[in-house]
Amino acid sequence: MLRLVQVNFKAGDDSALGGFWAEALGWKVSSEGPGVTNLEPEGFEWPDPAAFYIDFVKVPDPEAVKYRVHLEFATASAAHQEELVARFRELGATDVDLGQGDVPWTVLADPEGNVFTVAEPRETYRDTGPVAAVVVDCADPRAVSEFWNRALDWTPHEVTDDRAVLRSAEGVGPYLEFRRTDGGPSARSRIHVDLLPDPIDGKAAEVDRLRTLGASDVDLGQGEVPWTVLADPEGNEFCVLGRG
Structure with missing residues (x-):
């Protein structure tokens, strides 16, 4: 069994970037070592x-990346959305024009x-927590969502040629959403997801299972590490965590 536990950002300054997000979200900051900043929601x-x-x-x-993965944040009311957007901007976020036009959501960086x-x-998004969805640009939402559905044993909520949405069968945590874009992924992304085996000692078997589903091994020069770096059939990288 695998569980989607976190997203991982590549950062130029992990401490500063982690501090921005921690202050914006009101989350706790910790570190497992130099060059790594961990964020945890309060109460967990x-x-x-x-x-x-x-x-x-x-x-x-x-x-040196293409921004093909992004997070979507939930809000409880129009006032909450306005307050959260204002807080992000105050802390240093900037508005982004992706050609989205007049939409009810706000795009920031x-x-x-x-x-x-x-x-x-x-x-x-009523019960997702602050992170409502991990959104991935892809060429074929149907095909890539089928891989992830089998990998995580999640529930499909919507599957079309342009969009596929999955969520944990337990109804907790964020959605995983795949949106069709022209060309599909062409470069490494700054953001990838991390999967946690349960039990942790089942990692090797889970990695083998993912390979049979179509995942491929990725060499980032990571050397001997407790996690395994893989990519889904469209080249989206992810890690399967192990015992450190």
Whole structure:
């Protein structure tokens, strides 16, 4: 069994970027070592299955990427959306024009240029927690969502040629959403998801299972580490965590 536990940001300055997000969201900051900043929502301790986490890892060149993965944040009311957007801007976020036009959500970028959206109040996001969805650009939402559905054993909520939406069968945590874009992924993304095996000692078997589903191994020069770096059939990288 695998669980989607967090997103991982490549950062030029993990401490500063993590501090921005922690202050914006009111989350706790910790670190497992130099160059790594961990964020936890208040009231939860890693790896609580009811929570979702964010990690920031310092890398030499976080700019040489295409922004094909982004986070969408939930709000409880129009006033809450306005307040959260204002807070992000006050802390250093900037508005982004992706050609979205007149839409009820707000598109912003954090101080290192990572794009994210603050959604208007939605009933479907009522119980997700602050992170409502991890959104991935792709060429074929149907095909890539089938891989992730089999990988995580999640529930499909919508599957069309242009959009596929999955969520945990337990109804906790964010949605995983795939949106069709021209060309599909062409470069490494700053953001990837991390999966946690349950039990943790089942990691090797889970990695083998993912390979049979179509995942491929990725060499980022990571060397001997407790996690395994893979990519889904469209090249979106992700990690399967292990025992450190």
